[in-house]
Amino acid sequence: MQIPIAQPSLGSEEAEAVTAVLDSGMIAQGPETAAFENEFAAYCGVPHAVAVNSGTAALHAALLAAGVGPGDEVIVPAFTFFATASSVSMCGAVPIFADVERATATVDPTDVNAKITSRTKAVVGVHLYGQPCDAGALREICDDNNLVFIEDAAQAHGGEYHGQRTGSLGDLACFSFYATKNMATGEGGMVTTASDEYKVHLRRIINHGQADKYLHTELGYNYRMTDLAAAVGRVQLKKLDGFNRRRQENAEYYRTHITAPGLVLPAVAPGRTHVWHQYSLRVTDAFPLSRDDLMAHLRKHGIGCAVHYPVALSSQPLYAGAGACPISEALAASVLSIPVHPNVTNEGRTYICDTINEVI
Ligand SMILES: Cc1ncc(COP(=O)(O)O)c(C=O)c1O
Structure with missing residues (x-):
């Protein structure tokens, strides 16, 4: 018997959804992405979702929206995938590592508290292996210290903390739809947030810092999701x-x-x-x-x-x-x-x- 460690679950519905996008001629960002964003936000129980082309892009964009930049520190768990920390470095900021709890392998709030300095700007809690981290404790620490709380939910689509879905626990939350994830689009990601202000800023960051057509007010990136990926994502979300x-x-x-x-x-x-x-x-x-x-x-x-x-x-x-x-x-x-x-x-x-x- 051969059993792979990971395998995407894709069927004829995904194939049909992709074919419909190909037939439409609109293969870049369009109505599928907008619909996927709305459906994903509703699933998480938050007002806004902004689709991007990887979980790493989601983290980078969320950190930038939170105002993280050179001179800042962001506390992240030491036990996670590299992108949780490298996205902080991509902002010119410094990741500060907090240890994890042995039982759950998620970040230890006591160590997060101990690592806060005057330069700390944000805390990233990772829902490692699909188990939500102690978001209640992290929320309290962030509120007490005026820090932004960001969820790295790349591995935890549909996870819950005391009945509340991941994606709705932090000020911003980041998902990945990489091929091996609980729902997959090949490459892809999403940022969710309840804040209108963060949403508007995220849309600029992921689209070349463009405030209006060909008017660039800040440094941004091309982190846009395609409608081909979004079409797959909409089907996968229904199956999640x-x-x-x-x-x-x-x-x-x-x-x-x-x-x-x-x-x-x-x-x-x-x-x-x-x-x-x-x-x-x-x-x-x-x-x-x-x-x-x-x-x-x-x-x-x-x-x-x-x-x-x-x-x-x-x-x-x-x-x-x-x-x-x-x-x-x-x-x-x-x-x-x-x-x-x-x-x-x-x-x-x-x-x-x-x-x-x-x-x-
Ligand atoms: C915890 C965690 N954060 C971030 C990422 C980055 O996501 P992506 O591979 O879509 O860039 C991953 C994906 O492997 C991950 O597992």
Whole structure:
């Protein structure tokens, strides 16, 4: 059996939607993107959504809209994908790394608080692996210190924090529709916000800083989404809740069927609805194989697996000199993601559990 670690779920509806856009002749930004923005905003429960062409563009644009620039610091978790920090650097600002909580791998609000200085402008909370971070605590810290709270929701479309959807928890929130994400357009992204002012500014930032036709009032970028991507996104959004339910079923199956001692299964904090972008377990010294040997063993049996992420951002060469984040470093050395996506069948997940449990 071959089970990839990730696989987009695309069908004839997406193909038909793309064909309709091709037939219309309007393949750049047009009515599909506007409709996708409206539908995505409604899904998240926020007034505005601005479509862009990647999650990285979403983060860069959101940080610029928040006024982040040279001389500023932005606190980000040390355990996340590189773009959470590199987007801060793209603004000419400095990412300051906060450590994460061991149980959820999401940012530790206490460490965020400890890293605030007079230069801090914003905090980015990442909903890592599909589990919302402690947005309530981060909201309070940001309100107390006059900071902008930005969600990196690239991995958590449809996740909830105490019944409130990701995308509606921060001042701005950033999504990715990269091919492996819970909903995918190949490349793509979205910024959501409740603020009219941020929305207007975002629209300029993603379109060459253009305030009026060929009138450029600030430095901007071409971060526009195409109608081809938006057409796929609209279909994927309709399927998102179904995809997430299957991810949750697969995760629940793993929780009850991976029994090998020495593996720590992922925890869900109270009040959070996890949408399982990744099912990442921790391989401890009590397990007979090292993390890397378990990965090799699973791959030998046709089971795709991956390490998200093998190097804490505070240990990346680009950020040499950033302080230590011991929990992030420990997670980087011990986590292993196994397939949890909607295309994992009942037989597939049984095979995965058996292959892991048989190591003992
Ligand atoms: C947490 C996180 N932030 C940002 C990004 C960047 O998104 P994209 O790859 O669409 O630029 C990703 C995607 O991999 C991600 O997982």
